[in-house]
Amino acid sequence: MAAEHADARPDPDALLQRVQREARTAARGRLKIFFGAAAGVGKSYAMLEAARKQAAAGIDVVVGYVELHGRAETEALLDGLQILAPQRLQHRGITLSEFDLDAALARHPALILVDELAHTNHPGARHPKRWQDIVELLDAGSDVYTTLNVQHMESLNDVVAQITGVRVRETVPDSVFESADEVELIDLPPDDLIERLREGKVYLPEKARHATAAFFRKGNLIALRQLALRATADRVDAAMREYRERHAIADTWAAGERVLVCIGPDALSERLVRRARRLANALHVEWLAVYVETPRLQHLPQSARDRVLRTLKLAESLGAQTDNLSGEHVAEGLLDFARQRNVSKIIVGKPLRTRWRDRLRSSLVDALIRGSGDIDILVVTSEPGAVIAATPRLPRRHSRRPAYLKGLAAVALATALCAALFDVLGPTNLVMIYLLAVVWVATHYGRGPSVLAVVASVALFDFLFVQPYFSFAVSDTQYLLTFAVMLTVGLTISNLTALGRRRAAVARHRERRMRALHALSSELVRERSRERLVEVLRRHISRAVNGQTAVLFADGEGHLLDPDFFCTRGHAPPAGQNWFPVPGNDLGIAQWTYDHQRSAGLGTDTLASADALYLPLKAMQRCIGVLGLRPREPRQLQVPEQMHALDAMVNQAAIAIERVELAVATRTAGIEIESERLRNAMLSSISHDFRTPLATIIGAATTLLSDTPAGIDEAHRRTLLQSLLAEAERLHRLSGNLLDLSRFDAGGPRLRREWLAIDELIGAALAQLHGALGQRPLRVDLAPDLPLFPGDETLIGQLLINLIENAIKHTPADSAIEIAAQADADWLHVAVRDRGPGLPAGDAQRLFEKFQRGRAEDAQAGFGLGLSIARAIVLAHGGQISAQPRAGGGAEFTFTLPLHRAEQPGDD
Helix, strand or coil: CHHHHHHHCCCHHHHHHHHHHHHHHCCCCCEEEEEECCCCCCHHHHHHHHHHHHHHCCCCEEEEECCCCCCHHHHHCCCCCEECCCEEEEECCEEEEECCHHHHHHHCCCEEEECCCCCECCCCCCCCEHHHHHHHHHHCCCEEEEEEEHHHEHHHHHHHHHHHCCCCCCCECHHHHHCCCEEEEECCCHHHHHHHHHCCCCCCHHHHHHHHHCCCCHHHHHHHHHHHHHHHHHHHHHHHHHHHHHCCCCCCCCCCCCEEEEECCCCHHHHHHHHHHHHHHHHCCCEEEEEEECCCHHHCCHHHHHHHHHHHHHHHHCCCEEEEEECCCHHHHHHHHHHHCCCCEEEEECCCCCHHHHHHCCCHHHHHHHHCCCCEEEEECCCCCCCCCCCCCCCCCCCCHHHHHHHHHHHHHHHHHHHHCCCCCCHHHHHHHHHHHHHHHHHHHCHHHHHHHHHHHHHHHHHHHCCCCCCCCCCCCHHHHHHHHHHHHHHHHHHHHHHHHHHHHHHHHHHHHHHHHHHHHHHHHHCCCHHHHHHHHHHHHHHHHCEEEEEEEECCCCCECCCCHHHHCCCCCCCCCCECCCCHHHHHHHHHHHHHCCCEECCCCCCCCCCCEEEEEECCCCEEEEEEEEECCHHHHHCHHHHHHHHHHHHHHHHHHHHHHHHHHHHHHHHHHHHHHHHHHHHHHHHHHHHHHHHHHHHHHHHHHHCCHHHCCHHHHHHHHHHHHHHHHHHHHHHHHHHHHHHHHCCCCCECEEEECHHHHHHHHHHHCHHHHCCCCEEEEECCCCCCEEEEHHHHHHHHHHHHHHHHHCCCCCCCEEEEEEECCCEEEEEEEECCCCCCCCCHHHHHCCCCCCCCCCCCCCCCCHHHHHHHHHHHCCCEEEEEECCCCCEEEEEEEECCCCCCCCEC
């Protein structure tokens, strides 16, 4: 009973992991998903009903976002619940409503309702997907109710598209669904759902008619309902397994059938697999095929091991989940695995051994029946008249002769030590010396030499150190017990040591596999280019299977290109790379793999005559290419563990490559968006800023042409002409800015440097802007004895005009403008200051970017090019320019120019 109680205790490592997991999620909110087969089954209605019950119980409930679709009965459930105001987003002149995540986080309710988990947020929201909003709410500690349709699950996207003919674009990662604390299935028969659709309770009439003819056909709804029920059942099954593990329940719960078939090295295994397949189909349950490799079976001949691999491959092709276990005893390994997976039935073959061997040692069937408990054991025999090959005999393994000799030498050394200490130590301590020698032999040379060492140690101890000496006779019968214990302990030590060596070898093998996966993932995370990712993948795959690889990517039309990025660029593969070219026939196999997203070629059921295996590089959203693999030892591909490791490595690489491609696409999209923004800003600025002076010119010209000369006095005529001139000059400056912008974008003009005086340039700029300055106060503060500086007179003049004109545009007519200049040993410092409204909030340096205006509401704001051109002129001269707010209000623009000439590439 004590042993049974000890075995029932939970595994300490698993218990520690569970405690750590629960500690991480203690402060996290709980997620409940109302899950359904399609829209209209009543998910939102059920969610609101559950929320009202929570509110009635005193829970702080807030409705974050609920999509009503015009359903009056759903809208009625909102009465009495606090509703969070939606966020208003502007996109292309349209106001859009979206869930307000920031408001929800600030409100921090105990429970918040956020409808449509798979919804894609509008541009301007914090996250691109609503499920990401919900994850942030959960991390903040709020419980969340949400809804989800089965067609939005990422893993079912292809299945739904195949059934309905509609590709669902909005999907949710399965990890979000699996991490939910509770999933409630909201089910409705297809006929009832179609009737609700026709009554207008799901969509508006026009949309409902289209949905009935397309997505909401009865066959589609039946298939979607089955997918929803199966997904929910899988989740319930996983929850039951977790509960059983948490409470250390070893007994099988027959809540659902699951069939396990035991595969062995005999030819009967293929019959067992087919029988398990038929039984699983009849019960409509999943089934598993397992091979337990014991230390004895590790020494099977190659033909028997190949038969096991073929049988596992057959089971996998028939739809089984296959696994390869390691253990000391087949029965124990099978029963442990069956209880972990909650298996209800185990199928084994009838023993082919003779009756007398069964009496000497119990068969696998007997051991399973004794330890099965609530699990049914089904024994399958061969068909009448069928000839079944006998189970292959295990070869006799003999340790090398030097190992036996060294074992005997260790016993001889122990005997010499015992002889030297015979007068000092008693017989019991002498036995310990022999046992120490046995442990050493078992550790270094294995079981055979250690067994020989045990027998030799008992014989020598009896012959040399037990009276009568030099005889195998025993005068004291108590030494018989000593011999028995010595022999038993020695043999036990030998077996345990050999077992430890085997388990250490298995652990090292698994550690190498896990280390390879970890090394691959670490390198994939660091790389930022597709070429480097391909190189990393090929190197690790070649190392894992000792073979050659090829990587193929598709063009825009889905046709695979040359088998490597080196070839696509017209270069030969680098020396030392395990690369192989893909011939025309194999290229067709690779194309089939890409089109169907299934492996093909060597070791598969599709085009198996090929000498290479082709695996699809399936990422999260699509298949991005194909990996070709030509191993030097093809039978490696028949080992399930090896194929699982390959699949894991290929999937990691595919996701990494997709990540890089998405990053490139994001950068490209960002550039396109910025270009579109600049284009729109330029067109808006041109249409606005050209319209004002053109309107003045047209008005003045119309007046001069429409009235007779006698009807216009000289003063009025002169005013109109001055307006014409001023606005024409303004248009000239605007067009000049556009021309300067194009020149600087094209690489900048060539500078015509000469020695200039800053005071003369300031005076010329003020004279040119005399009309725009009007009567506003102007202060010029120039340090005495300002030195000459090298520069382009036209560009520096334009620089001063742009800065002064910028101050004029953004300050009132009676506000003063200050211009100051001073110099130190190496630099000339010039500042233009005003007392206007100041700089906009945020990064002041953004004002120097193209089409950036200080304040959009300023009617006199120009293109937003003046400061950008000013910065370009300063940088072309090797200087710097900056903007900062002034104490007491206003802004200050300062630029510095070098006083010493340094030839630049753009100089004449």
